[in-house]
Amino acid sequence: MELTEDDVFAALRRTWQPVARALDLAPGSVIGATLLETELVVARFADGRLLAADVACPHKGARLSAGCIRDGELMCAYHGWRFNAAGACQSIPSLLEPNAEKLALSHLRTYAVQERYGFIWVKLAAAPLGDGRTHELPSVPEFEDAHWSYVLGPPTPFNSGWRREVENYLDMTHFAFAHAATLGKAADHRLPPMDIRATDDGGFQMDAPFPALASPHEQPGKLQSAHHRRQRGYLPNFTTIRQSFADGDERVLLHVPSPRTRTSCTVFWSLAISPDFRGPPATAQLEFAVRVLDEDRRMCESQLPAEVPINPGRSGWGVLVTPGDTLANLFQRQLRRWLRPAPAATAASPLILNT
Numbered sequence: 001m002e003l004t005e006d007d008v009f010a011a012l013r014r015t016w017q018p019v020a021r022a023l024d025l026a027p028g029s030v031i032g033a034t035l036l037e038t039e040l041v042v043a044r045f046a047d048g049r050l051l052a053a054d055v056a057c058p059h060k061g062a063r064l065s066a067g068c069i070r071d072g073e074l075m076c077a078y079h080g081w082r083f084n085a086a087g088a089c090q091s092i093p094s095l096l097e098p099n100a101e102k103l104a105l106s107h108l109r110t111y112a113v114q115e116r117y118g119f120i121w122v123k124l125a126a127a128p129l130g131d132g133r134t135h136e137l138p139s140v141p142e143f144e145d146a147h148w149s150y151v152l153g154p155p156t157p158f159n160s161g162w163r164r165e166v167e168n169y170l171d172m173t174h175f176a177f178a179h180a181a182t183l184g185k186a187a188d189h190r191l192p193p194m195d196i197r198a199t200d201d202g203g204f205q206m207d208a209p210f211p212a213l214a215s216p217h218e219q220p221g222k223l224q225s226a227h228h229r230r231q232r233g234y235l236p237n238f239t240t241i242r243q244s245f246a247d248g249d250e251r252v253l254l255h256v257p258s259p260r261t262r263t264s265c266t267v268f269w270s271l272a273i274s275p276d277f278r279g280p281p282a283t284a285q286l287e288f289a290v291r292v293l294d295e296d297r298r299m300c301e302s303q304l305p306a307e308v309p310i311n312p313g314r315s316g317w318g319v320l321v322t323p324g325d326t327l328a329n330l331f332q333r334q335l336r337r338w339l340r341p342a343p344a345a346t347a348a349s350p351l352i353l354n355t
């Protein structure tokens with residue numbers, strides 16, 4: 001039986017997805033977010049506790065994201081119903097007699113929420129994944145190492161499916177074209193040798209020299225001249241790039257395209273910079289990365305269909321070429337395995353692609 005987009009969303013509901021930057025949710029503030037077609041209210045109470053819940057107030061459906069924190073409770077803007085950090089209704093101002101039954105009926109539907117890597121993450125469904133494992137956030141030590149500089153990019157909405165963004169992030173053959181104004185003048189569209197392999201955790205990895213160095217056109221600046229690139233994909237949509245420079249400096253970029261709908265996502269991203277980096281300051285690196293990402297956004301939003309088909313043999317699969325699309329092919333294959341784990345004997349078979 002073919003996979004469907006319902007299968008994809010059902011699995012993604014069991015994973016942690018970013019919905020906001022932590023710095024955009026100060027203590028005592030309330031925001032709205034959309035994750036996997038679910039509209040959420042996300043609140044941080046003065047004592048730091050987080051709440052993520054369905055946005056519609058149980059009374060008459062007003063969006064609780066228009067409410068506020070009042071005396072340690074989330075208050076609906078419409079009729080002032082109040083909820084505590086666990087989502088329990090504490091007060092119905094128009095109800096003269098306290099009524100336990102009405103309060104119990106008015107409990108918010110809440111979701112698991114946590115803060116890590118500077119983002120607020122929500123998991124919509126507690127059930128384990130198809131292979132019985134519970135999804136946890138990958139460990140990326142550079143983002144929790146006080147010696148590294150760590151900057152968060154602005155969350156960037158894409159009017160394209162989340163898999164379009166992942167594939168864009170894996171693709172090195174677009175630099176010379178889509179990034180002509182940033183990376184591309186010094187980039188080479190011919191690919192260096194790549195070592196691409198599946199990883200033990202079901203994800204994938206690529207090691208390659210950065211393709212800019214051989215270009216005769218322009219002397220690349222520091223940010224265009226990384227000499228080694230390691231891409232790492234943790235399913236379903238958590239990706240990192242480690243760039244190593246000849247002088248020993250390193251940068252790690254983290255990208256997570258959080259799906260809002262089937263054809264839109266918000267890219268949450270950040271940059272970790274090694275100590276005493278010999279190059280532009282973090283603010284300039286961030287500004288450069290914003291320009292690069294905007295070039296990527298325009299490419300992703302131009303693609304048809306808006307999301308990469310989940311089944312092989314449909315539009316977007318047949319014309320992928322190697323070596324440029326090898327990593328995208330591996331991502332698709334690993335994602336399908338992740339969505340529908342094979343019996344143990346098959347799943348254990350090695351998958352190593354060297355191009």
Ligand code: FES
Nearest residue numbers: 057059060076079
């Ligand atoms: S709709 Fe929220 S209190 Fe009435």
Ligand SMILES: [Fe+2]
Nearest residue numbers: 168174179296
């Ligand atoms: Fe790009």
